[in-house]
Amino acid sequence: MSRNLTADLAADLRNRIVDGAIQPGEKLPSENTLINEYGVSRTVVRSALTRLQAEGLVETERGRGSFALTPPADGPTQAPGTRPVSSMEDRLQMLDFRIGVETEAAALAALNHTGHQLKAVHGALEQFTASSGHPAHSMKADFEFHRAVAAASGNPFYTDCITALGQTMITMPRTRLLGGEEQDSRERFEQVVHEHSSIYAAIADGDPAAAAAAMRLHLSNSRRRFKGSARS
Numbered sequence: 001m002s003r004n005l006t007a008d009l010a011a012d013l014r015n016r017i018v019d020g021a022i023q024p025g026e027k028l029p030s031e032n033t034l035i036n037e038y039g040v041s042r043t044v045v046r047s048a049l050t051r052l053q054a055e056g057l058v059e060t061e062r063g064r065g066s067f068a069l070t071p072p073a074d075g076p077t078q079a080p081g082t083r084p085v086s087s088m089e090d091r092l093q094m095l096d097f098r099i100g101v102e103t104e105a106a107a108l109a110a111l112n113h114t115g116h117q118l119k120a121v122h123g124a125l126e127q128f129t130a131s132s133g134h135p136a137h138s139m140k141a142d143f144e145f146h147r148a149v150a151a152a153s154g155n156p157f158y159t160d161c162i163t164a165l166g167q168t169m170i171t172m173p174r175t176r177l178l179g180g181e182e183q184d185s186r187e188r189f190e191q192v193v194h195e196h197s198s199i200y201a202a203i204a205d206g207d208p209a210a211a212a213a214a215m216r217l218h219l220s221n222s223r224r225r226f227k228g229s230a231r232s
Helices: 004-017 032-036 041-052 086-111 113-131 135-152 156-165 182-204 208-231
Strands: 060-062 065-068
Touching: 004 032, 004 041, 032 041, 041 060, 041 065, 065 086, 086 135, 086 182, 086 208, 113 135, 113 182, 135 156, 182 208
Parallel strands: none
Antiparallel strands: 060 065
């Protein structure tokens, strides 16, 4: 019975996020509100939120609540064995993993990219640059940039890995996702644009060492920014 209640609650919240009733960056109703609204237990509510976290639709922060993320373009999918990314520790570990994977992918992209793949990386960079002030678009464009770099590596396993991680891998600081302090948010965004541009330039130059260094610096900075925003 509890399993059905969990599935029903997760399905309803999923539909509200995908349909736009709950916008990216918007806080979901509190646990107590969901308990009263749906007549379910706290365990059911938490299980439903954990399921949505695993699908990359929700991010939960201790003491702050749960927030909607940008749904994937083709709807939510959950690969077998997908780990929920629901806490600060999860996201920091995700970034550590990405540093190892994407640093090498960037180096290979500098060596192996085709003209079409390089154009795709540049197009994703332009879309990201144009997404300032639009957190939902920014998160999607950020993900597409990293997926385009992985594709340019010429090794489909890198592409499959990044695609499987989905947009939940983008550790956007809360100030950027929710449009926090405007000046701080703009400066953070411009810094990320600069870092993405450096990655693209190194790939376009065919310099694998520079591409790897630029990707490592970008993801290390992303880790530092996210850790700093989580403390604030």
